[in-house]
Amino acid sequence: MDCEEILREVEKMIWPKKLKLFTAGPVACFPQVLQAMSFQMFSHRSKEYQALHRDTTLRLADFLEAKNATVLLIPASGTGFMEASIRNAVTPGGKVLVTIIGAFGNRYREVVESNGRKAVVLEKKPGEPVLPEELDEALKKNPDVEAVTITYNETSTGVLNPLSELAKVAKEHDKLVFVDAVSAMGATDIRVDEWGLDLVFASSQKAFGVPPGLAMAAVSDAVFEKAKSIPNRGWYFDLLKYKKYLEKQWSTPSTPPIPQIIALNVVLRTIEAMGGKKAWLDMYARRAERIRKGVLDLGLELFATPGYYSPTITVVKTPPGIKGVDVYNKMRERGFEIAKGYGPVKEFTFRIGHMGYITDEEIDELFENLREVIEELKQKK
Ligand SMILES: Cc1ncc(COP(=O)(O)O)c(C=O)c1O
DSSP states (O other): OOHHHHHHHHHHHHOSSOOEEOOSSSOOOOHHHHHHTTSOOOOTTSHHHHHHHHHHHHHHHHHTTOSSSEEEEEESOTHHHHHHHHHHHSOTTOEEEEEESSHHHHHHHHHHHHTTOEEEEEEOOTTOOOOHHHHHHHHHHOTTOSEEEEESEETTTTEEOOHHHHHHHHHHTTOEEEEEOTTTBTTBOOOHHHHTOSEEEEETTSTTOOOSSEEEEEEOHHHHHHHTTOSOOOSTTOHHHHHHHHHHHSSOSSOOOHHHHHHHHHHHHHHHHTTOHHHHHHHHHHHHHHHHHHHHHTTOEEOSOTTOBOSSEEEEEOOTTOOHHHHHHHHHHTTEEOEEOOGGGOTTEEEEEOOSSOOHHHHHHHHHHHHHHHHHHHHHO
């Protein structure tokens, strides 16, 4: 068997048919990203690796407007930083105010509790954001919480929380602010210093359009200071250890996912070449607008509260009597991988992801097919 045959066999296993990806992640990667990931490997203790890590970290810090924070790249998926935030910066047995607007806010609660801390919950109905006055009230009632967790973009409901306003309230109460920006970072504004975010994290496989395996975060000095007083932070997610390796040798304590870091570097350079942060975020905003218009033009309804629409994923209510999973299956037969509904709303929603490498022509094609699928399903009822 020659190498070409091996590659074809594996490709047949993972891509029995070509699909256009409108997923919640992993998402389609830019061609230059895939090309860069085929570079030969090299040691993560070499000076070439240090140059890569340094350059990527500094570019990401710039994108996140995080001059006063430390940007960490770690070998994990985004959930790794969820766990790290609790293990490093909340006292064992201490309290955290967890805001929940969907399935991923609920995951944060599970992470808090499974690490032996107490979760005080502020939960909204699916589709709604947390409002600043609600957070203020919850913090007045619970002055002893050490931190607040916020899902910036709730991927299960397609809602973007008003992060800068929520962080402002949390800071007025002098709380640490942990932000799950897994499906927001790279697609919408984040200003770490100005907004006072203490730990804001994401995964590579979302809006930056990089394959999975890398998690990134901006971490404030306050988190590192707090970590010094927390016992049993563990080894793998000990943020002080990551900081030490970064300062000593622009590297990580264990082996990093080098191809993903190369890919992120390529994406950050692509953003610069496309006109910088603003131009890139505008591209994402225009794309989200086009998707929402497509949905409304089909006579379908958006799930999220108006004014809080996600820039990366649009959650759509199915017409009465039609199941979300049927729309998903029919679209897949036609070569489009959208995302099934998720969490408590999965039965009567489906999701259209708009992260990564997607062209306007593909969006138009998606809606031509979606129109036919909805018609077919309505007739079958
Ligand atoms: C908002 C949000 N948080 C957390 C996660 C978990 O991320 P990961 O699978 O990279 O750990 C996801 C994944 O979809 C997400 O959308």
